[in-house]
Amino acid sequence: MYIGVVVALLVWVGAEAWNVERLVEHVPEDAEVIRVTGQQWFWTFEHEDGTTEVGELHVEAGKAYKFEIVSTDVIHSFNIHDYVVLMDAVPGRVNTVWFAPTEAGEHDIQCREYCGLIHYNMRATLYVEEPAA
């Protein structure tokens, strides 16, 4: 009987998770692509217009961005915790994840998969700026 309650709770959690994940994975079509490269032990960001940044990333509030994440050496994990952006940078693969910042601000970018000596300090900063008028 109690097991029934447990099963019902689990079904609810599962259905809810399935639904949310389905929505989260739907990338908006006008999303701008940013190519993210992880290597021991820093992040490089390449915008669509060709500008490249190292250790910091500037984006505009109100726009959607799609990250294409690659690695040149070992596995890293690209993480903007404040926006729940998390995706592994796996050598030999291109993984994608997207986000759409809503307000201007500064956020931490970090590596969340163990990658060796300076893993603890493989950090960058995200600057979300007001859209240029």
Add this chain to the structure above:
Amino acid sequence: MTLEMQRPRPVWQIMFSTHHTDVGLLYLITSLAFLFLGGALALAIRVELFLPGSQFIADSMTFNRIFTVHGTTLIFLFILPFASAVGNYFVPIMVRYKDMAYPKLNAIAFWMIPPSGALIWLGFADFTWYATPPYSIISAPGPAADMWIFGLKILGISSVLGAINFVVTIMKCKHPDMSLGQVPLLAWSFLSSSLIILVAIPTFAAALLMLLTDRLGVSGFFNPAMGGDPIAYAHLFWFTFHPEVYVLVIPAIGMMYEIIPRFSRKPIFSYNSGVFAFVLLAIVGFSSWAHHMYATGMSFTEKTVFMVGTLAAVPASAMHVFNFLATMWNGRIRFATPMMWSVGGIALFFSAGAGGVVNAAMPLDFTTHDTYWVVGHFHLFVMGTIAFGSIGYLYYMFPYVTGRMYHEKMGQAHFVMSFIGAVLVFYTQHVLGLYGMPRRVYDYPAIPEWIAMNQIATVGAMLIGVSMVLFLANMIHSSAKGRPAGMDDPWKLGGKYYYPYQNKNPQH
């Protein structure tokens, strides 16, 4: 079976014995030695993280080596050998056979552990207990990495030999008058965990060989530079080690099934549901391995399948918890030390499971994955459930092993401090993970919330450390000078209860 310490024997007689209680004693002492060694490394990690910046560990390489060996030691050299110790002592007696089915194989399986422990500790590898490729292939310094691989290889063989022995002892050597439905739940737990080992370990054994040849440069299974795929290693590894989680936890649950009814002075509420839940866990344990890999770029369908597979394991675990609660309900409970550890372990098991549901739900996993949440979550299992169950059982078997009684007040103090410590460390680490602190970091930026929670966790770890010193003192002192235990009923529980191990193995 009241034995070794009561009737002093030269050490070599125990070391070269193949008798199941002698091998059990060797397993027991070895596993406890590694418990203290691995625990000391945990304290080193916690002290280093007390404040941002470098405290007393000189560099991140040393730190990375410490957490790697900490994890490897406590999982492979404490939890598994401790379970084997209990199994060696009790399984033959519970199935009413004179010894394990293959006594020499049993001794061989044990004697593989010290050399592999030496390999792991002398090497002191730095690539995490997961041996993460391609880091472990192209970056990890040898010979530490290779020593780790060989150490794990030997331990895998030891596990398989031990598992074969348990399965044959239970299935083939049990007394002909005894049906499988009468075998005590502790023996059932060894049967199910041994079956999991037999199915799961070969995959990892293969992966280890592939990792080794990759390191030697003659193959490129997991090395993208040679056309391999590190995600393939993740699948092979977790296909072994997610089921392995149940290998670790099932014997601890079995130990609680011995203690809870006895100290509640009631028969177990439902023997059948216990058996059913063990078998169910052994099966569904194989349906969830890739939930460790949501963030590696899996497709939506894969993630959904493995989420469902993971959630399917929850009802089986819940059945155990309900079974324990229903057994205790209306019982005349005696909160002696073993009972305290078991009940505390069940409480932490429940919270670990609740956190696990959060991890399994795929959108939430992207918040918690690879943060301190995960560290807190699995430590609630390995420390909160498995170590608590095991230590409780150690107190429980102490009179049977030594013929003497441990110091009850010290045992209870050990529990209270460890329980408070475990809550302080592991609950806090959950919250710390929600604040975004990644795991396996030597240093962290000075974010006030991170500092505060790291400090709470360190204080909790120190509390556990102090309680473990008490524990060690209690064990050493009581085994030599404790008061002789009343062997018929060491805890004066009264009533007519089934003690399968009251005497020396009567079949021998």
